[in-house]
Amino acid sequence: MSMRLARLLPLFVSAALIVPALALAADQYVPLQQRMSPAEFKAAGLDKLSADELKNLDDWLSGHGKVITKVVDSSGKPVFYPESGKRTAVTARLKGSFNGFAENMQFPLDNGQVWKQAGSGSYVCPHAENPNVTIKPMMMGNWLMYVEGCGESISVKRVR
Incomplete structure (x- = not known):
């Protein structure tokens, strides 16, 4: 060497x-x-x-190892319910006053989620403060929102 x-x-x-x-x-x-x-x-x-x-x-x-699960669409926007996952109904309370539905209206829930009316149309419903809501998965990735005390339901999409 x-x-x-x-x-x-x-x-x-x-x-x-x-x-x-x-x-x-x-x-x-x-x-x-x-x-x-x-x-x-x-x-x-x-x-x-x-x-x-x-x-x-x-x-x-x-x-507890760090687990990061982030699903985004092709434009980089978050996907809250991947198509491959099982979608389940959401039950919560709408934050604030409710008098009905109107185009582009947003619905903040007490669980932190925010949903937006997906379709057009306006419906007047009896006034309610912080009413219970149920949002159910429908076919083709759509969601339908029901507000307690209102006889109408609307198509919604999650924005947060």
Whole structure:
């Protein structure tokens, strides 16, 4: 072995040991306090947790792998119900006053979803505050919305 190679051998051995260690470290969980800025940490209310509570949260998060499921259409817009998935009825309360349906009207629900009237047409219904709604899947990917106390139903599409 040449003298030059003999001097480089410790460097190669060190690199061979460090690279796998770095790869292992990349797969390890990084605590929230290190992943978030101080402002983000405070905004999330995590600064109110005791050291033990924060450790328990970090332990739980480290044991539950990050799962990201994002389905978008060809234009990049979110798809809330992929065609291959089973669609189920949505039951919730409409937020605010309800007097009927009108074209392009949006319906915010107490579960965070927002639906929009898909078709044209207007229907007057008895006034209601925060009425119960049921949105049922129909054929061809369509949805039909029923509002408690209103004798009409309309076709809707989810916008959020």
